[in-house]
Amino acid sequence: MSSPLPPVPPTRIDFSPEDRAWITECISQVLESGRLTMGPFGEEFERELAAGMNVKHAVTVNSGTASLEIMLRAMNVAGKDVLVPANTFFATAAAVISAGGNPVLMDTDVATLSTSLAEIERRMTAKTVGIMIVHIAGFITAEMPAIAAFAQRKGIWLMEDAAHAQGSTLEGKHAGTFGLAGSFSFYPTKVMTSAEGVVIVTDDDTLANEARIYRDQGKASFLQNTHIRMGYNWRMSEPHAVIGLRHLHNLPSMIANRRRIAAHYDAALGKGNNGLTPVMAPKGCESNYYKYVVMLPEGIDRAAAKKWLRDERGVNCSGEVYEFPLHKHDVLRHLDPGNLTQAEIACGRQLCLPIFASMTDAQADQVIDGVKAAREKGVL
Numbered sequence: 533m534s535s536p537l538p539p540v541p542p543t544r545i546d547f548s549p550e551d552r553a554w555i556t557e558c559i560s561q562v563l564e565s566g567r568l569t570m571g572p573f574g575e576e577f578e579r580e581l582a583a584g585m586n587v588k589h590a591v592t593v594n595s596g597t598a599s600l601e602i603m604l605r606a607m608n609v610a611g612k613d614v615l616v617p618a619n620t621f622f623a624t625a626a627a628v629i630s631a632g633g634n635p636v637l638m639d640t641d642v643a644t645l646s647t648s649l650a651e652i653e654r655r656m657t658a659k660t661v662g663i664m665i666v667h668i669a670g671f672i673t674a675e676m677p678a679i680a681a682f683a684q685r686k687g688i689w690l691m692e693d694a695a696h697a698q699g700s701t702l703e704g705k706h707a708g709t710f711g712l713a714g715s716f717s718f719y720p721t722k723v724m725t726s727a728e729g730v731v732i733v734t735d736d737d738t739l740a741n742e743a744r745i746y747r748d749q750g751k752a753s754f755l756q757n758t759h760i761r762m763g764y765n766w767r768m769s770e771p772h773a774v775i776g777l778r779h780l781h782n783l784p785s786m787i788a789n790r791r792r793i794a795a796h797y798d799a800a801l802g803k804g805n806n807g808l809t810p811v812m813a814p815k816g817c818e819s820n821y822y823k824y825v826v827m828l829p830e831g832i833d834r835a836a837a838k839k840w841l842r843d844e845r846g847v848n849c850s851g852e853v854y855e856f857p858l859h860k861h862d863v864l865r866h867l868d869p870g871n872l873t874q875a876e877i878a879c880g881r882q883l884c885l886p887i888f889a890s891m892t893d894a895q896a897d898q899v900i901d902g903v904k905a906a907r908e909k910g911v912l
């Protein structure tokens with residue numbers, strides 16, 4: 533059966549007519565100039581990204597997967613252990629493997645969807661050279677400063693896969709700036725997009741320089757055909773930079789709207805209302821609300837609940853972050869160190885409600901009413 537209510541999409545990628553006109557005009561300038569890659573728009577994009585996050589260097593490349601591999605190659609992780617969460621996207625661990633390292637999976641703190649310091653301490657090995665923290669759904673764990681201090685004490689690096697967390701802060705400090713470097717993602721479903729692409733941010737001159745070398749075939753410089761690293765073509769084109777620049781200009785208002793919708797959900801669904809448990813922003817964290825996650829009561833059939841919400845109430849929930857932890861995927865099963873039960877709970881019991889920058893209060897109300905009705909029906 534199809535709902536008589538207008539469908540609420542799980543997410544939306546918003547480019548207004550003004551955005552499209554600006555992008556078209558800038559791409560026309562790019563075509564006119566003939567500088568189609570690594571040109572002035574890319575440089576401007578990097579300048580504004582660095583200024584916005586208060587960091588010394590911003591290095592754009594062509595995907596969040598590439599940026600992780602670049603950072604890991606620059607840190608020479610070959611043959612070494614890197615701690616990564618079990619509750620993350622494939623690329624976080626795959627990049628470690630591509631760079632020649634061994635990902636060591638860590639369990640999840642269900643309250644923040646992140647990793648606790650205690651778990652990091654538990655999973656450290658003699659070969660651990662670094663920690664990759666992932667800010668799932670846009671939440672930054674309040675333990676980030678303690679995790680950074682721990683890494684420093686142990687003489688290992690801390691890096692952040694902040695693919696979900698563009699614009700999220702903890703006590704005013706931006707995601708991606710707590711350790712040696714941070715990587716984001718401008719894939720279309722993220723809070724801002726450049727179609728494909730990403731930025732690496734760091735205050736470290738050496739790492740920034742290495743990233744620039746790796747992204748351009750490992751060449752000593754853009755104009756010099758001397759290959760000094762095993763790099764790759766990880767460059768960002770000018771049309772991608774133009775699209776990203778426009779969304780970067782819109783980022784504050786896009787995040788403000790997401791926060792407004794999240795506050796509406798929190799008020800209606802938070803604090804045990806309706807038996808659901810929304811994942812709330814940790815103390816001091818201003819999330820970008822890339823996702824709005826609720827934990828379902830035990831025993832709920834998530835696929836059936838999503839179908840009911842869609843068919844009966846026009847509410848389309850997005851994919852989870854994530855449906856399964858990494859060790860449940862065929863190609864990564866060998867990484868299972870045992871005892872990742874909280875990651876399994878976090879992945880298995882979560883539901884992501886629709887949220888996007890142009891969402892209206894009426895759409896949020898439709899979602900809330902749908903969730904309440906689903907609870908009454910016993911499907912949620």
Ligand SMILES: Cc1ncc(COP(=O)(O)O)c(C=O)c1O
Pocket residue numbers: 595596597598620621623624666693695696716717718719729730
């Ligand atoms: C946590 C995380 N890391 C890395 C990536 C990879 O980013 P990209 O799609 O830009 O390669 C993603 C993308 O979904 C992600 O969610």
